[in-house]
Amino acid sequence: MLGTLTTPLHALPRWTLVAPALAWVVLAGAQADLGRPYSIVLAIGLSGGVLAAVHHSEVVAHRVGEPFGTLVLALAVTVIETALVVSLMLAGGPGATALARDTVFAAVMIVLNGMVGLCLLLGGSRFKEQGFVLHGVSAALATLSAIVVLALVLPNYTISDPGPAYVPSQLVFVSIVSVILYGTFVFVQTVRHRDYFLPPHAPADEDVHAAPPHAITAIASAGLLLICLVAVVLLAKALAPDLEAAVEAAGAPDALVGIIIASIVLLPEGLAAVRAARANRLQTSLNLALGSALATIGLTIPAVALTSLVLGLTLTLGVDGKSTVLLLLSFFVSALSLGTGRTTVLQGTVLLVLFAVYLVTTIVP
Numbered sequence: 001m002l003g004t005l006t007t008p009l010h011a012l013p014r015w016t017l018v019a020p021a022l023a024w025v026v027l028a029g030a031q032a033d034l035g036r037p038y039s040i041v042l043a044i045g046l047s048g049g050v051l052a053a054v055h056h057s058e059v060v061a062h063r064v065g066e067p068f069g070t071l072v073l074a075l076a077v078t079v080i081e082t083a084l085v086v087s088l089m090l091a092g093g094p095g096a097t098a099l100a101r102d103t104v105f106a107a108v109m110i111v112l113n114g115m116v117g118l119c120l121l122l123g124g125s126r127f128k129e130q131g132f133v134l135h136g137v138s139a140a141l142a143t144l145s146a147i148v149v150l151a152l153v154l155p156n157y158t159i160s161d162p163g164p165a166y167v168p169s170q171l172v173f174v175s176i177v178s179v180i181l182y183g184t185f186v187f188v189q190t191v192r193h194r195d196y197f198l199p200p201h202a203p204a205d206e207d208v209h210a211a212p213p214h215a216i217t218a219i220a221s222a223g224l225l226l227i228c229l230v231a232v233v234l235l236a237k238a239l240a241p242d243l244e245a246a247v248e249a250a251g252a253p254d255a256l257v258g259i260i261i262a263s264i265v266l267l268p269e270g271l272a273a274v275r276a277a278r279a280n281r282l283q284t285s286l287n288l289a290l291g292s293a294l295a296t297i298g299l300t301i302p303a304v305a306l307t308s309l310v311l312g313l314t315l316t317l318g319v320d321g322k323s324t325v326l327l328l329l330s331f332f333v334s335a336l337s338l339g340t341g342r343t344t345v346l347q348g349t350v351l352l353v354l355f356a357v358y359l360v361t362t363i364v365p
Contacts, residue, residue, distance in 0.1 A: 011217050012059070012224075019052035020224055023231035030238040039242045046235040046264065053228035053268040054275075056221040063218035071190070071291060072222075076229050078295035081107075081265040082303045084233045098316040100304040101152065101164075102258025104297050105319055105327070108148055109358050110262055111293035112330045115270050117351030119277035119285045120337070124345035130282040134341040136189070136196035140290035141338065143185045145331050147178050147294070151301045152327065155318035164318025168309055175302035182298030189291075199283040200341075229268070236264045252363050259362060266292060282343070322365065326358050 026045030030038065060072050085100050123130045151174060160167045166174060189197050213221075240261070247256050269292045276285040301317075308315035319327065333354060337347035 016052045016055045019048035020227045023049035042239050049228045049232045050267045054271045056225040059213050059221035063212045078299050082300045086307050097313050101317050102255045103262050106259040106262035107296045111289050113351045113355035115289045117348045120343045121348030123277035127280050131342050132283045133200050137338050144294050147297050152319050171305045175305040178298050178301050
């Protein structure tokens with residue numbers, strides 16, 4: 001697909017130009033209050049925006065190369081996700097203080113178990129065994145586990161303010177630590193140890209050997225990627241009331257809303273990661289998946305912490321006992337599954353089973 005992107009703007013498929021425009025048209029129609037049936041149209045516009053975002057992210061990534069390319073989609077999606085969570089918090093007031101926790105926890109579980117598990121299963125079923133650079137994945141897991149435990153587990157055990165929340169000074173400190181850890185990881189990934197995040201070998205894949213797209217094409221795709229991501233988030237926000245109503249009508253826990261929001265926002269990265277795994281580029285797939293989880297929690301937690309401090313809200317961060325067990329089990333299994341530099345369908349199956357357990361125990365706690 002990327003092999004044809006060697007000339008400027010007309011090299012982009014026409015549907016990738018039309019889909020962002022249609023997404024914004026659908027979004028404009030949502031302002032007319034056309035009723036709940038219009039939610040189907042919103043979902044269609046959302047799907048088109050996601051697919052276009054995946055294509056444009058691949059164009060930009062192919063132009064800038066690894067590992068910078070995998071940062072493009074992760075950072076862009078996370079910035080927009082942060083804006084979505086903060087806006088929903090502002091709209092929901094004190095009752096929405098747990099939304100950030102639910103969304104971030106869902107994103108981590110979706111990435112660690114769902115996204116990585118699916119990539120390993122599909123890649124292993126097609127190529128039997130796949131390899132990656134162990135140093136880079138180990139660095140990502142170590143950084144991610146530290147930030148996640150500090151943000152989502154430790155608040156349950158502090159005594160300055162009993163309960164799943166930090167006092168303001170603790171919240172500020174943990175936010176600063178999260179930014180430092182994520183910033184250090186990005187520095188290691190892109191500068192100091194860039195080779196840790198490069199594919200261990202060049203697979204026989206046309207996307208790897210194809211000439212990079214024209215600079216004008218890449219710039220246009222970068223702009224269209226941003227347009228798509230903003231449209232995706234705004235469409236997700238427009239769908240949120242109907243989603244919340246459906247969750248309430250089904251008698252499901254409020255945490256399910258966080259799972260749905262995280263799934264929608266992570267969909268572009270998930271599709272890109274799966275495509276990379278199926279093309280025997282597991283290193284790129286893991287860079288996308290783990291990088292998105294790191295960016296999500298490393299940027300979202302400080303942003304919502306600042307919002308809660310400015311508005312005087314108590315930010316609920318600590319997850320319950322059941323979620324803590326699943327979270328620690330997920331990190332343990334991920335460390336074992338990705339601890340050899342080689343993966344098969346078995347590791348993917350185990351992670352997907354854990355993801356299914358997470359979904360079932362969320363819906364039926």
